[in-house]
Every structure is written in structure tokens, then in C-alpha cells.
Amino acid sequence: MSKKVILTIDSTCDLSEELIQQYNIDEVFPLHVLYGDQSFDDGINMFPDEIYKRFYDSGTLPTTAAISIGEYLDHFRPYVENGCEVIHISLGSSLSCSHANARAAAEMLEGVYVIDSRALSTGSGLIALEASDRIAQGMCAKDIADELNKLTDKNHASFILDTLRFLAAGGRCSAVAAFGANVLGIKPSIAVDNAKCGSMGVAKKFRGKFPACVEQYVNDQLDMYSDIVPKRIFITHSGIDEAIIESVRAILKNRGNFENIYVTRAGCTISSHCGPNCIGVLFMTES
Template identity: 30%
Template sequence: MKSKILFIVDSSIDLSPELYKAYDFLIIPLNVTIDGKTYRDVPEELSNRKLFDIMDEKEVLPKTSAAAPASFLEAFKKAEKDGYEGIVIIGIGSTLSGTIQSAIVAIEMYEGPLDIRIVDSRNLSTGSGLIALYGADYAKKGYSLDEVVTYMESLVPRVRAQFIVDSLRVIYMGGRISSAKYLFGKILRAHPFIQVIDGKLEVTATPKGKLIRGLDHQFSVFEQDKARGILEDHVFITHADGEESAKYYYGKMKDMFPKGVLKVTEAGCVISAHSGRGTIGILYVMK
């Protein structure tokens, strides 16, 4: 039976086209501007590889921007026509983007019959995507909108979103580290390990040397969490043009879960713009 709850997500949740289709998510694209041109964050307009190529060629950093309220209003009207009774909006967290604020403005402007809720993921990339997927799974079981939202909110502090950054260049260009730290880190071949903690990006370790050291550090953190207990319906390896690293992780992890649980997906341009080529994460939810 089709759920009467529509899930509206933004393009930064970095799920695969197959998952978007299987879950019938309605996607609101965010925007990426680089070299004087603005693109919607959809692969048909700009892939992360093309974005990285422009960044390398022009030596410029992209700018990202939230979706406009009008995009949400259009989605609400479509949901009405399609016979939905309620909507859950879930995407990049309020501490990391203005997208939720755009959704709030749209809800205030909306005059239709739909019951519309927002779940603040306080996360990004497939960290937000995990909450959307588990929420949709819950809705398919027939739970009410109130129950679905309460369940999704209970997941927020339990999501583990973390990434190893291959290169410091984008972080430096974005002003998140000083020139001295950039040069020092470049000499030592530092690979920051970034975790999303209470809606903020925190560097919690800086493995040095070959990238494999960073990958193994992240994998060790994952193993410790798995031993404590994680939900095993959806586990993600998410990368920004880091296919070799993704293959490395998949080889280590594929026998840990039943078929279909472990998923490999690529970061879209919004996330890639702030992380750089080669960034890779392991994302999951604690029990």
C-alpha cells in the first residue's frame, strides 16, 4: 500500500538514483555556482568530477546556496495533486545550510490542506539520507505522521556521519584552516578525520602519511561502533570521486551485512564543493 506521507528531500542527502526512485522521494535541488555560472545540484547539470575539473583548472572555490521557498511551494502543490495527506521535509541540517529556513518560509506561505512537518537532521550528505530512509521505512508500516516524525527525531543524535579528507586544499581555500596549518599539513600529508557532532563539523583526528592510514582510522572507528551496535538496514560508503577508496572499504565490509544493506553512493556537488576530490565517509545509525 502506498504511504500517504510524502518525503521531500534536498539534493545534498547524496542517495543513489535507484534509492530516490525506490522510495519515491521528491527532490529539491540546491545550487552550486562556479566560474560565474550557477547549476542545480543534479548530475544532469553538473557531476562532481566536472566540478572538480573546473576547480582545478580555474583554481576557484564554488559557492553553494539553498533552495528558494518557491521550490518547496511547488512541491507542496504537486503533493496535493498526487493525493498525499502529509509531508515530511528532511535534508541538510539547519546549522549547515539555510534550506530549512526556506522550507519554513514556504510552509508559512502555503494555504492548502496538507499537514507539513520538518525534521532537522543536524547532519549532511547520507547522514541526512539515513534519517529519510529509516523514516520512509517506518511510514510504510502504517504509522501516523506524528509517529513517523517522532521516530525520525529519535534517530538524529544516533547518526554517525564521518569522513576522511584526501586533500587539505579545499578546506584551506574555504578558510577553514590557516596558511600555516595548510602548509604544515601538506608537508606531513595530513588527512583530517571529520565527524558531524551536534550539527557541527569537527576534526577529531588527523592521520598523517599515506591515505590508507586515514582510511584505516575511519574504519577502526566504524568497527568500534558496530561492536556497540548499529542499525543494519542501511549502511553507506559515500565518496566524492574516490572510487578506489570506496572499493577498498567495500571489500572489507561487504561480508559484514546481508545483501543490500551496504550501499556505495557518490556525493553530489554541494557536498563535494566543501570537501574536495577523494573525500570518503562511512555513515550509519547507532541502535
């Protein structure tokens, strides 16, 4: 008799509570948000709007910290002791040592399969929903893990930013670059490199008013890939005007044949790096 398969995710998957319930995700493990010696948990006692408030009040940004090996053991062990197998979807391994820590914990137990999503945000979330689909089909954990590992290079995650102010404050770009982008009205997009296990890099740069740049970005993404899987696509944002979300949704409806267009709000990790007014479309392709 096959064992029950438990599905767990890192909080960086940025899935809404509604989707967590809909897709029967058993547990969300929060990454840590650090302000000096104070530690908070992503989505539990620290949220993006609080990060923004602290930044605008004091210019201070947090750092994010991985889930430790011991914490992963505490999460996984009860499921294993209850006779279950576990599929865990982690943040891309080049972005955090959370994946390595989860793997180390899994190696101390039996039947725990940790998937390097090679992505972040709902790029990782897409892999989680694929896992859920396969659990619902009755597949065993090993077979699910084998299939998921073949999907990660078909996963496309990118965002467009309204400002580089947060990246500059966090030391992820120079103040000069941020100032220049602001003066010239440049709105950069950033994209995940799946080949590098989820590392982020600057992709295309857009110029003009932000709403128009967002529309250009979305159309460019749809033009770039001719074989987008129509089953589901995400619009994920870090706090943005509803009109921009609706303009993106309209483009996706007009240009695609998507069965599900999900809108989610990014958690503390993306938000602390990119700030508000960041939005992306995230999807999978057939090849």
C-alpha cells in the same frame, strides 16, 4: 481515511538514483551552485567532476546557495493540493538556511513536516530511508515525523580527507594548515556534531599513506560504536579509486553484520568543500 504520504529530500542527501527509486522517494530538491552570477542546480546541470575541472583550470570554487522559501512552496504546494501529506528531509540546520526556508514554507501549508536531519550527505539520507520504511508500514505523516525527530541524534556521519586544498581554497581552513598537513602527511577526518544540528568539526587525524589512513579511520569508527544498527550502512565518497572503496567494503563485511552496504557518490556540496579522494562511513546506532 489516511492521506497518502509523500517523501521529498534535499539533494544534499546524496542518494543514488537507484536508491531513490528503491525507497520510493517522490522528489529531490536541488540546492544551488553559484559561480559568480551563474546559478546551477546540484545534480541537474552541475556535477562534482565539473567543479573539480573548473578548480584545477582556474583555482575557482563555487559557493552553494539554499533553496528559497518560494521554491519550497512551489515544490510542496501541488502535493498538498492533491490531498497528500509531505515528509521532507533537509540538510542539517546549522549547515544551511535550507532547513529554515523549508520550515517557513511548510508553515504556510497544512500537512507538511520538515525534518532537520542534523546531518549532511547520506547521514541525511539515512533519515530519508527510515522515513521510507515507515511510509511503507502505513504510518501517518505526523507519527513518522515524531519518530524521525527521535532518530537524528543516533545518526553518525564522518569523512576522511586526502587533502585540505579545497577547504583552504574555500576559506574553511588556512593555507598554512593545509600546507602543514600536506608536508606532514596528515589526513584529517571531519565529523558531524548532532548536538549542534549538523555542524562539522575536525575529529581524529591520521598520518601516512591515504589508503592505510582510510582503513584506520573505518576501523576506528567501528571500534567507537558497539551498537551500530545492522540494517544499513553507507560508504559515501567524492570520487575515489575503486580499490579504496573495495577495501572499506571488505572491512565492513569482515567486522560487521550489515544487511545492506550502500556505496554512493557525494554531490556538489560535499565535493566542493572537500575535493576528490574524500570518503566516509555513515550509519545509525541504537542509542
